[in-house]
Amino acid sequence: MPILMFHYVTSRADQLPQDSNNINIVTFENELKALKSQGYTTVSGTDAQKILTTKEKPSDKMIWLTFDDGSVTMYTDIFPLLKKYNMHATNFIITGFVNKAQGGILSWEQIKEMKASGLVDFGSHTVSHPDLGTQTLEAQRTELEQSKADLDKNLNQQTNMICYPAGGYNQNTLSLSTELGYKFGLLDPGRNGAVAQAAKESDGLLTLPRFRMMSSTTAEEMMQMIQPATDYNEKNK
Numbered sequence: 001m002p003i004l005m006f007h008y009v010t011s012r013a014d015q016l017p018q019d020s021n022n023i024n025i026v027t028f029e030n031e032l033k034a035l036k037s038q039g040y041t042t043v044s045g046t047d048a049q050k051i052l053t054t055k056e057k058p059s060d061k062m063i064w065l066t067f068d069d070g071s072v073t074m075y076t077d078i079f080p081l082l083k084k085y086n087m088h089a090t091n092f093i094i095t096g097f098v099n100k101a102q103g104g105i106l107s108w109e110q111i112k113e114m115k116a117s118g119l120v121d122f123g124s125h126t127v128s129h130p131d132l133g134t135q136t137l138e139a140q141r142t143e144l145e146q147s148k149a150d151l152d153k154n155l156n157q158q159t160n161m162i163c164y165p166a167g168g169y170n171q172n173t174l175s176l177s178t179e180l181g182y183k184f185g186l187l188d189p190g191r192n193g194a195v196a197q198a199a200k201e202s203d204g205l206l207t208l209p210r211f212r213m214m215s216s217t218t219a220e221e222m223m224q225m226i227q228p229a230t231d232y233n234e235k236n237k
């Protein structure tokens with residue numbers, strides 16, 4: 001199953017970081033329309049976990065939309081489109097940024113409202129977004145443990161998904177994640193040897209690869225990226 005990695009989507013580009021992660025809302029809506037018209041099912045985090053660990057397949061064309069960093073555009077721009085097309089997504093939250101009400105970041109109220117819709121679910125992207133691979137064991141423990149505790153408490157859930165900031169991790173990260181109750185971990189393509197390809201259980205559930213969606217990625221390019229996974233699923237029904 002392909003996993004797409006997004007960050008921000010907006011119609012007000014001037015209010016956001018001018019970087020390749022900032023996707024214009026028109027481009028993003030075209031991507032959602034392309035997925036819909038080609039018959040793709042966007043899965044929730046829970047569905048994704050089932051698909052990756054069992055033979056259960058809701059369809060031969062499945063895709064997991066993931067968003068990093070808990071940008072407020074998840075609420076202002078992306079969520080309305082998910083509702084419009086009835087599509088699912090997962091957002092990875094930097095809990096320390098939410099707790100200090102950092103500008104451009106979602107509030108717990110917005111996060112709770114999106115979760116209640118059933119269209120968006122949430123995992124950890126640590127407390128303060130460090131590259132975990134460069135951190136001491138104890139610093140990593142704090143990042144992984146506190147962010148999970150905050151998400152568990154605020155969303156009344158057992159958080160079991162971790163997205164490593166900037167794709168940074170080491171062996172300690174993986175053992176700590178397991179010890180603390182994380183079962184699914186997401187990488188950044190191009191970091192730490194991660195390759196952009198469809199995710200499968202044999203990748204290791206704590207080291208799942210993704211495809212990076214950038215401001216310059218068109219809907220056509222996105223469909224080309226995910227086509228090999230779809231071909232494989234259709235051949236192996």
Ligand SMILES: [Zn+2]
Binds near residue numbers: 069125129165166
């Ligand atoms: Zn991030």
